[in-house]
Structure formats: structure tokens, C-alpha cells
Amino acid sequence: MIKTFSYVYKNATELTSFIENNGIYEYPNIFIQVFANLKDREEVGFIQKYLHEELPLAHILGCSASAAIVNGETIQEKITISFTVFEKTELHSSLFLFKDYANAEKLGRMISDRLVSFDTKAVILFSTNHAMYLPELLSGLQGGSSEIAIAGGVADGDSACREGYVFYGENQSDQGIVAISLNNADLHIDTFVNYKxxxxxxxxxxxxxxxxxxxxxxxxxxxxxxxxxxxxxxxxxxxxxxxxxxxxxxxxxxxxxxxxxxxxxxxxxxxxxxxxxxxxxxxxxxDLRATVEDSVRELKGLRKQNAEAIFTYNCFARRRVLHGFADEELRILHSHAPTSGFFANGEIAYENGKPKLANQSFTYLALTENKVYKKRHTQPIHYTISEPLKTVATLTHLMKASQEDIEQLNGELRISEQYHRSLFNNNADIVYSTDLSGNFTSVNPAFEMMFGYKEEELLGKSALKYINREDIPRVRMHFFRAIKGKEQYYNIEIYSKDGEKNLFHLKNIPITINGECVGIYGIGRNITEQKKIEDKIVQLAYYDQDTGLPNRIKFTEKLGETLQRAKKKRRQIAVLAIDLDRFKMINDSLGHDVGDEILKEISDRIQEAIPSGAYLGRFSGDKFNLFLSKNVDMEEIIKAAKSILRKVTEPIHFSEKEFYITASIGISLYPNDGKDEITLLKNADIAMNRGKYPGGNRITLYSKKMNEEAFKRLELESYLRKALQKDEFFLCYQPLIDLNTGKLYGSEALIRWNHPALGLVPPGDFIPLAEETGLIEEIGSWVLKTACKQNKQWQDLGLEGLTVSVNVSANQFQQTKFVKEVKRALADARLEPKYLTLELTESTMLRNIDHSIEVMKSLQELGVRVSIDDFGTGYSSLSYLKDLPINTLKIDRSFINNLSLETTDIAIVKAIITMGHGLAVKVVAEGVETEEQINLLKDLKCHYAQGFYLHRPLTTDDFEKALLSS
Structure with a gap:
């Protein structure tokens, strides 16, 4: 979900309130656009520094502008700030100085190397007025990729400082360019540029x-x-x-x-x-009328799109020319989604897959992270061209028409005077003429050069002698139609004298003298290279560039066509969704380049495993899709699926190491599981995801039950979004026991959800859902505040020194205001920091180890204790453990479950406890369920324990009854 908050700057106090009231501190990916007049440069510097201090992870970019666009309105003579926050899109940005690069194309390539990755969807640029360099820079930046939208504009200047200036973070420059890339494979962008x-x-x-x-x-x-x-x-x-x-x-x-x-x-x-x-x-x-009509048509079409934010970069001269229509455009845009941007001194337009520097243009990027279309009540588009605009349009049309008349008269004169030279001698295309029998009567120099024949070799000979025999009937048909007065267009392959083959687009025109046809002209253009380019475009549009397999668009089209044939012949079709299990670990550990190479090898293996007649495509990342349309019975389907799994699980060798990968396969069948391509693909995907739950590496057939479970999950998400405000959550507290004294020293707060219709919902059902939807941050904040207040109440009732442990999610821990949130919870509860322990999993800390260490140090300086939860289940914890500022290690219950003298788990537990003593941190064993486990832990000198053998999680009332009375 993308959100935009726009603000017209007044002072720092109001800006602070605006940021806090809109919760901007809470968002991880923030794109801030600041636009101001040249005279406000010093004030902008203050704002840059302030924003950088308040939102250190945000990307702050902007430039001087004649006017800004805020919430669809034009704002002049004021500083404007737009905060656009992304849920899933990563942002990369930087400032580049022209003086640091030999030429603009190299600078463009540097921007691409530094900011563009495989999932980049857009790059936005703000440049000082070095427009003469921008075309070359844009060429270097694009690097041949037409899939990345490029937009932005040139900073506004004046006679005193005509270069204008750009700014980035806390820096400003008169001779540079700032750029930001939007990186998210699922980010959807609609672009439009209007300058007629x-x-x-x-x-x-x-x-x-x-x-x-x-x-x-x-x-x-x-x-x-x-x-x-x-x-x-x-x-x-x-x-x-x-x-x-x-x-x-x-x-x-x-x-x-x-x-x-x-x-x-x-x-x-x-x-x-x-x-x-x-x-x-x-x-x-x-072209006023064409400009208005094209824009109105685009804006009407935008109503069908699912835009969440719109960036627009316009020209102020265009606004003057259109006499108010430009303001109407912005108003309509904003009715679709929050709209921000500025009026540039030259706009970067993205047209036909290429970026270019334009003038008098209106361009926008409409962005969404949400694939689900949400119908909006947008304003109707009714615009009548104003009277002044009609007058200017009519005047320009008159001038254009007059000029065309003059050009037509001149053209007719030139044709009559230079007939032979223009059609033959000076034409780069091949031109020839024949009589009514199809015999050559003339050829131009381009014809001679192309085919290697001299004119005298061809005159009087039939043109049919120089084409392929199988093409003769088709050429004759076009020839006779041309004689009857109809221009003919067709493509044909023609061999030169030395045997080289080229593809030509031919036009046959009748030669008419005194109303009678006496022959035909043939004009041909060599389109061999054009055809190769068209084939390349098809390759880029319909095929995956890493594996060469059909992409989602091509695969879906092919499946649709096959389904149509299957319906007529009443045949069965099987659709398989293939997803590699935990492939993210490969990318994270070896890098995406190596990951791409491994994916290519996997795709080759799958192709080796599938039967003839199967059609394989790559949808995205590590996901492939396949359909079978020949000999489709259950035995053959399962046989093909097992063959794929066997091929995928063969070891992969890289850098003298072996890697093992597994896959999950979901299968849906036509017509039982769906009658169209979308339903079949969806149901195969549901089956595949179901197979992943137990650990993957399995084949799963779709059933209606799976679909019901998917709907049930959506329903649960809907309930979860309202659970907090309806006060449906409550906390249980599991006692923590000091093994040395046997006394209670604290508790772990555990969240529970009691839904009025569903009853008690297991944490394993709703916690992962809360993390996936982002609700975990708000829920985690409630748990932290509630647990601190309850622990303080128990201390006041006589349990002095009682501590409380609270689990912290990865999303919550990575928030920039997390430490402030902890301070606020302690202050509200009046609980001393030393009585609060925050439990973090290894994966939470290792997501961004440097940031994690900084936050943990801040917590310990505050007095709060930090514990590593589920210790021993991570991948890299030992290498970082000596550097982590922690107080407690919690041994994961998987090592405690089978703990006895006869198992190897005792060696692992002993090693963890010994390590804890060596590092001067306390060790807690969780999941203790037997007396034998308690005795072994005491012998191993473990400090603390918790589990069902000691106490189950207790409600607040039960906790007080069981422990306060003892």
C-alpha cells in the first residue's frame, strides 16, 4: 500500500506535528520530495537538516521550482513537502555531480549501476539546468531496457542563477543531478506523457x-x-x-x-x-485541441486503474497556453489518487519505452503496490475548450493549413519538374517500373546497388524471374490488382545476384496516363533489420530474459488458446505451479547473480524432465508454471511431477560446494478445478502453497477445501484488523522460575485472541498473519504497554523485583521509533527499565545486524534487558554472539523436548549453558515438561526455566491467585 502526505511548509513546529499526526515515523520506506523557489534556498537547507534528523532513513530529494503540485493544486511562492511511503517497495537514491564524470553517458551508466537492480520499476531524476547533457545521460541510464519508467525534470532558475539547484539529504548542488529508484517486482506503474x-x-x-x-x-x-x-x-x-x-x-x-x-x-x-x-x-x-482530447481520453482511462499515488512533472508554459485546462488535469488526477510534483524547466518524458527531454509536456507516473482493484468514486470529466483557447487553436490551425497548402503546391511543382530524379535517382528505397506484362522498364540506382544487377541486364525481363517460385501466385495477384487501380502492399523475400536474402516491404502503384493504366511502379524498402528488431521486441515482451522461457503474459495467452481447443475436443488439461522451496536463502547467501545462474540450471532441468507437448513458463523469481495437454491422465501427471522433483533435487555445484534445492508442485485440472486460465492458475497456486506448509518438496492436488481455507484466511484477516479496537486481545503470563532458589522471578507475556464467533484463535494462526499484513506493529505496541502496566501492578501488590518478558517482532524492532516506544511504555506504566526484558529471535537481529546492535545498545543504556529467543535455531548467531549486547539466552524448546542423558540434545544444551556462563549472560530453558529435565538443567547450572511442568500460561486473575497467595 502506498500513501502520500503533502504539506505546505510554514514552520518547524507545524511540520513536526504534521509528521507525528500522520504517523510518518512508523514507515520504513519514505520518499520525500521538496520543491521551493530559488530565494528559499537557505530555508530549504534548514528543512533538509531537520528532515534528515527526524527521518534518518528517508530519501530526501528535490529542486528549485517555479511552482509545485500539492494534492492536485498548483502552489507558487511556497515550500512544499510530499511524503510518499511504500509498504513493499525498496528505495535507492543518491546525488551525482557532473564534474565527476567524463561525459553524460558515463554518468547515466553510473546512475544505473548504483541504483538499478533486477526489480527496479522506475527511476526519478531532478537535474540542474544542464539539459544539453540530459539526452546522452538518459541514453546511458536506460541501457537498452524499456521496462524501467524514467521521469522527472530540470530545476528552475532565473537570470541571477539560471542553473537552479537540486538537493539530496543535507546536500545541495548547482551542477548535479539527484536520482531515486523504486524497486519492487510487484510494483505497478502506469505512465503518460502529453505534448502534442x-x-x-x-x-x-x-x-x-x-x-x-x-x-x-x-x-x-x-x-x-x-x-x-x-x-x-x-x-x-x-x-x-x-x-x-x-x-x-x-x-x-x-x-x-x-x-x-x-x-x-x-x-x-x-x-x-x-x-x-x-x-x-x-x-x-x-496542438491545443489534440492536446486536450488526448489528455481527457487518458484521464478517463485512468479511472479503470488502481492508482495509489501519482507523481507528475509539468511545464508552466503549457499551463499558460492551455488557459486553465492544466489545472483541471491536476484536479482530475488527484481525484484518482494523491497527486504531487512540480513544474519543471524541461521535463523528462517516458514515451514508447524511451526517456527523452521534452518541453511543454505533462507527464505522470501512477503507482500501486496493491494488485486488487479498488473502485473509486472519481470526479466526472467534463471539459469544454474555452473561448480564448478556441481562438488560438483556430489561428494555429489556419497557419498550419496555409503552410500545408503552400507545401502541397511546391511539392506538386517539384514532382512535375523532377519526376524521374525524385522517384528513381535520389530515392534510397528500391524503385522500379514494369509494363502491363510485368517486364522491367526501369530501375533506380538503389535497386542496382541492392541486388547487384545493372539496369541493362534487367530491362525487358520479367520481374517474376527474380523471386521464389512459391511466391509467384501471390505477387501476380497484387500485380493485377494494381493494374485495376488499387495500391498494393505486401512483404516478400528477394535474393540478390550473389545469393544474399533480404525481406522487402513492396508497394505497387498503377502508372496512369490520360486515364489509362500503362504499367506499375514498385517501391520497396528493406525491412530485414526492422523485422529482427520486431522479433527482439516480441522476445522481450513475451519471454523471460534469464531463462528464455515464456513469461506470465505469453504463458497465460498460450494456456487460454489451448483451453479453447480442449473445450471443443472435450479434452483434459493439467496446470502445474512449481515453486522452489526457500530459494531466498540462496539469493541471500550467494547473491542474486549466482541465484539467476542457478535458476537457469533449474529451468533446464525441468525442461529435461517434462514430456513432449508440455508448455513451460517462468512467472517470476523462483516460480515456474507448466501445463500438459497430451495424454492427460492422473498417472501421467504424477509421473511428470515426480520426474520434475527428482531433477530439481539433484545437487547443484558452485564454487566447489554442493547445494540442494527442493520444490513444491501444485496441480489443478481442467475442467474439474476451473474452466478458464485464471482460475486454473490460481487453484494450482493454492495447491502449491498448501504443499509448502509441511516443509515443501511435495506434490499437492487442488481441492475445493483449499479454496475454502484461502477464503477462511481472508476472513480471519478481516477479523484481525478489528480485534484490537474491539478489545478482543488479552495477555497470559507464564511464570519464570529461578532454578537455584526455586522461586518466581518473572513472567513471559503471551498474547491470546478471543473472537466472539471463532472463540480462542491459536497464536500460530493469527501471529504470522499479523506479521504478513503489518498489523503486528500495532499489536506488539499494545502488548508492550499492557505487560508493563500489569507487571507494575503486581509489584505494587507485593511481588517486588518481578520482571516481565515481552516478545518483539522483526517489523516492530526495525522501526526507527522503537526505542522511543519502549520509553513511552515504561513511563506510562511507571515501571523501572530493569524489570523489562525484550525477547528477540536470531532472525530478527540478523536481518540488519549493524542496526540491531545499535538499537540493543540503546535499550541497555536505558536499563532494559535484552534476550535472544529460540537460541540455537539460527544460521549465523555464533559468529555475532560475542558482539551482541545481550543479557539472556533462551534455549529453544526443540532442544529441551527430548532432553535426557540418553540423547545428544544434552550435549547441545550443555554447550549453550557453558557458552552463556563464559559470556556472562543468563540462560533460560523454555518448554520444560518433566522433572527429569528440571534435574538435568540444575546439574548443568542453567539459571532459569519455564514450561508446563512448572506452570502453564495463566490469565491475570489466575496468576494473582496462584502466586500472590503462595
Missing amino acids: LQEIGKSFTITKASGNTIFAIDKKKPLQILKHYLGNDFIKEIDTLKEEFIFMLNTKGDKKPIRISKILDNGAIEMNHSLLQGDSIVFAYT
Whole structure:
């Protein structure tokens, strides 16, 4: 779930209240965007330092801006702050200085290397006004990947400091770029860019240029051209109007909008993009009607999307041109999801899978972590183009149409005067003509060069002699249709004289003289490379890049097609969901690169194991899907599944070590378990997850019972979200006994849930669910406060020195305000810190060992005791144990259950107790259930114990009755 909290800055006190009231301290992944005017730079520095101190893990980025966007409204002359918090998305950010890199492309690659990973979905950039470098930088950043959305903009400047500035954390720069990446394979992003420009007037040729400065246009000073076509008022108001009146640059056939940065004293003009001598430029203006209609259509489509937050980066000149429509766009966007952003001095637009620097654009990123669509009551979109806008649109349309008329007249004149040269001699495509019998009457130089034939070799010969025999009927059909007056388009492979084969897109046009067809023209373009690119795009869109297997989209499409055939022929289909067990351990221990190599080997093994006719795909991470459509009976299905498990469990060799991996397989059948691809995939997934519960490495068939259990789990989650506010939780306390004296020294607080309809819900059912949904933080806070207050009450009743132990979840422990929360709980209960013990599992501490040690030291400085719970079940605890600031080790009950002189467990328990004595920490044995275990623990000099043999967990009343009376 993504949330955005936006604030217009007034003072630090109000900002503190805003952060606290919205609970922003509690979130782990925070993206803060700050936008301000140039004059507020010093104040921004103060805000940066304040935010960095209050939210040290947050990512603080921003820049100078002419205006900001807060909750869908345009804010000027004020400092704005937007806090966007992510539940599942990891953030990586940094500041990069232009001076540290040889060129912009290298800087782009560095940003990619530092911030982009396999699950990156978007990169957002704020740059100082070095726009001439940005196209090259964006090219280096993208690195050929069209799956990462790139957005942002250029900081606003003025005549005194035209570069503007960017900031990151506590740092600011006039010559740099700040960037942040959003990393989450399940993050969904919708992008949109809207800038519709129309070219107006004649085309000019740049006759002298260097870098991004034009010295001559059509051999005249650029200033002369501007005065002639735009007038003196434009020159006077250049700082305002330069963003509204832009040029379209045509460089080597690639068109892009550019604008004037400033007019130099010598009459030259400096542009915001590099250009070359020989490039052409033409004036361009916003196509108002197309811009509005395209935007309205997109905004209507957005109503069907599940947006949770929207970032938008706009152009202020576009806002002026559209006379209020830009504000309407923002209002509508905000009705879909909280909307924030700023008006940039050049926007980074993400279009057709490529980032580019645009002008007069409106771009947004709509983000969601939630796959479930939630219907929103959005505002209706009704917009009528205003009268001033209609007038300007009509005027620009008139200018465009007039220019087109002139170009058409000139074109007709050129065609009539230079007919042969334009169609033949100067055409890069192959051009030829034939008579009504299909014999060559002429070919152009490009034809000769492409195929290696001289014109004299071809004249009078049939064109059909130079194509494949099997293509002759198709070519004849198109030829005769062209003679009848219908243009024909088709693709065909043609061999050159030396045998090289190329694919051409041919167009046949009738040659008509005095109303009678006398032959045809053929125009052909070599599309061999284009076809290869199209094939590559299909590969990227429909196939997994690591394994080469079909991806989720391709697999689902193929399954749908197969189901349609199966329905007609009444055949059975089996769908298998294959998920590797605990593969995360491989990635965590060996790294994701090695993990990818192992996944490739696993995919090869699965392909070796499956029967012919099976279709295998990779959905994501370590999950594969398979369907069987031939000879589908239960015996063959189970045989294939067992073959897959055997192949997967074979040892994997890496760095002279062996690794073993297992898999869980879930199976659903058509038509019994579902009649469409979505249901079958879902049910196979449910079966697979069910197989994981006992430990994995098994084959599980889907049943309706599993689906019922899945719905039951959703129902339990719904109840759990309301349990705290309905006061359905209560605590039990299990006594802790000093083995040396046999006396009570404390208790462990254990949460219980009594639901009015379900009754007592086992902790094993709702604790994992609370951790998964994030509710564990709020529940854990309630347990901590309640246990401290109860322990203080018992002390007041006469149990002096009584301690209480409270379990802390990993999510709760990793929160930045956890120590403050502990202080508040102790203060509210008036309990001395030394009477509180916080129990942490090994996995909780090892998730971020440096942070864990820092927090534990803070707790011990406070006086609170720290205990390692379930000791002995982790993977790396011994290597860190000597460095951990702890007071107690709790031996996991799995070692106590079978504790006797005849078992090996006694050696493990003895080693842990001895280690505890050596490290001067107390040792607690949990799960004690027999007298023999108590006696052995006393002999081994264990300090404390708890378990059913001593006392079961007791309610508050039972605890008081059993212990206060004794």
C-alpha cells in the first residue's frame, strides 16, 4: 500500500506535528520530495537538516521550482513537502555531480549501476539546468531496457542563477543531478506523457553551430530570424515566452522539441539541446485541441486503474497556453489518487519505452503496490475548450493549413519538374517500373546497388524471374490488382545476384496516363533489420530474459488458446505451479547473480524432465508454471511431477560446494478445478502453497477445501484488523522460575485472541498473519504497554523485583521509533527499565545486524534487558554472539523436548549453558515438561526455566491467585 502526505511548509513546529499526526515515523520506506523557489534556498537547507534528523532513513530529494503540485493544486511562492511511503517497495537514491564524470553517458551508466537492480520499476531524476547533457545521460541510464519508467525534470532558475539547484539529504548542488529508484517486482506503474506539437511555417537550415549554440540560420543571424517571424515583443519578453514558442529540431531524421535558453550579445542563440550544422529547425506550437482530447481520453482511462499515488512533472508554459485546462488535469488526477510534483524547466518524458527531454509536456507516473482493484468514486470529466483557447487553436490551425497548402503546391511543382530524379535517382528505397506484362522498364540506382544487377541486364525481363517460385501466385495477384487501380502492399523475400536474402516491404502503384493504366511502379524498402528488431521486441515482451522461457503474459495467452481447443475436443488439461522451496536463502547467501545462474540450471532441468507437448513458463523469481495437454491422465501427471522433483533435487555445484534445492508442485485440472486460465492458475497456486506448509518438496492436488481455507484466511484477516479496537486481545503470563532458589522471578507475556464467533484463535494462526499484513506493529505496541502496566501492578501488590518478558517482532524492532516506544511504555506504566526484558529471535537481529546492535545498545543504556529467543535455531548467531549486547539466552524448546542423558540434545544444551556462563549472560530453558529435565538443567547450572511442568500460561486473575497467595 502506498500513501502520500503533502504539506505546505510554514514552520518547524507545524511540520513536526504534521509528521507525528500522520504517523510518518512508523514507515520504513519514505520518499520525500521538496520543491521551493530559488530565494528559499537557505530555508530549504534548514528543512533538509531537520528532515534528515527526524527521518534518518528517508530519501530526501528535490529542486528549485517555479511552482509545485500539492494534492492536485498548483502552489507558487511556497515550500512544499510530499511524503510518499511504500509498504513493499525498496528505495535507492543518491546525488551525482557532473564534474565527476567524463561525459553524460558515463554518468547515466553510473546512475544505473548504483541504483538499478533486477526489480527496479522506475527511476526519478531532478537535474540542474544542464539539459544539453540530459539526452546522452538518459541514453546511458536506460541501457537498452524499456521496462524501467524514467521521469522527472530540470530545476528552475532565473537570470541571477539560471542553473537552479537540486538537493539530496543535507546536500545541495548547482551542477548535479539527484536520482531515486523504486524497486519492487510487484510494483505497478502506469505512465503518460502529453505534448502534442504542430509545426508552423517554413523549415530553416542551421548553417553554423557549435555544441548547443546556433550562430547562423539560413546564413543569417538567429536574432534576425526571431525578430522577423516573432517580432520585437518576443525579444523583450524572451524569459517568459521562450518556453511557449519552441522549435522542432530535425537531426538525421530524428525530430525532437528544443527551446531557446538565452540570446547572446553577438546575435547568436543558445539552445537547451546540442545540434549540428546542417540540421533543420521549424517553429512549433502546441496542438491545443489534440492536446486536450488526448489528455481527457487518458484521464478517463485512468479511472479503470488502481492508482495509489501519482507523481507528475509539468511545464508552466503549457499551463499558460492551455488557459486553465492544466489545472483541471491536476484536479482530475488527484481525484484518482494523491497527486504531487512540480513544474519543471524541461521535463523528462517516458514515451514508447524511451526517456527523452521534452518541453511543454505533462507527464505522470501512477503507482500501486496493491494488485486488487479498488473502485473509486472519481470526479466526472467534463471539459469544454474555452473561448480564448478556441481562438488560438483556430489561428494555429489556419497557419498550419496555409503552410500545408503552400507545401502541397511546391511539392506538386517539384514532382512535375523532377519526376524521374525524385522517384528513381535520389530515392534510397528500391524503385522500379514494369509494363502491363510485368517486364522491367526501369530501375533506380538503389535497386542496382541492392541486388547487384545493372539496369541493362534487367530491362525487358520479367520481374517474376527474380523471386521464389512459391511466391509467384501471390505477387501476380497484387500485380493485377494494381493494374485495376488499387495500391498494393505486401512483404516478400528477394535474393540478390550473389545469393544474399533480404525481406522487402513492396508497394505497387498503377502508372496512369490520360486515364489509362500503362504499367506499375514498385517501391520497396528493406525491412530485414526492422523485422529482427520486431522479433527482439516480441522476445522481450513475451519471454523471460534469464531463462528464455515464456513469461506470465505469453504463458497465460498460450494456456487460454489451448483451453479453447480442449473445450471443443472435450479434452483434459493439467496446470502445474512449481515453486522452489526457500530459494531466498540462496539469493541471500550467494547473491542474486549466482541465484539467476542457478535458476537457469533449474529451468533446464525441468525442461529435461517434462514430456513432449508440455508448455513451460517462468512467472517470476523462483516460480515456474507448466501445463500438459497430451495424454492427460492422473498417472501421467504424477509421473511428470515426480520426474520434475527428482531433477530439481539433484545437487547443484558452485564454487566447489554442493547445494540442494527442493520444490513444491501444485496441480489443478481442467475442467474439474476451473474452466478458464485464471482460475486454473490460481487453484494450482493454492495447491502449491498448501504443499509448502509441511516443509515443501511435495506434490499437492487442488481441492475445493483449499479454496475454502484461502477464503477462511481472508476472513480471519478481516477479523484481525478489528480485534484490537474491539478489545478482543488479552495477555497470559507464564511464570519464570529461578532454578537455584526455586522461586518466581518473572513472567513471559503471551498474547491470546478471543473472537466472539471463532472463540480462542491459536497464536500460530493469527501471529504470522499479523506479521504478513503489518498489523503486528500495532499489536506488539499494545502488548508492550499492557505487560508493563500489569507487571507494575503486581509489584505494587507485593511481588517486588518481578520482571516481565515481552516478545518483539522483526517489523516492530526495525522501526526507527522503537526505542522511543519502549520509553513511552515504561513511563506510562511507571515501571523501572530493569524489570523489562525484550525477547528477540536470531532472525530478527540478523536481518540488519549493524542496526540491531545499535538499537540493543540503546535499550541497555536505558536499563532494559535484552534476550535472544529460540537460541540455537539460527544460521549465523555464533559468529555475532560475542558482539551482541545481550543479557539472556533462551534455549529453544526443540532442544529441551527430548532432553535426557540418553540423547545428544544434552550435549547441545550443555554447550549453550557453558557458552552463556563464559559470556556472562543468563540462560533460560523454555518448554520444560518433566522433572527429569528440571534435574538435568540444575546439574548443568542453567539459571532459569519455564514450561508446563512448572506452570502453564495463566490469565491475570489466575496468576494473582496462584502466586500472590503462595
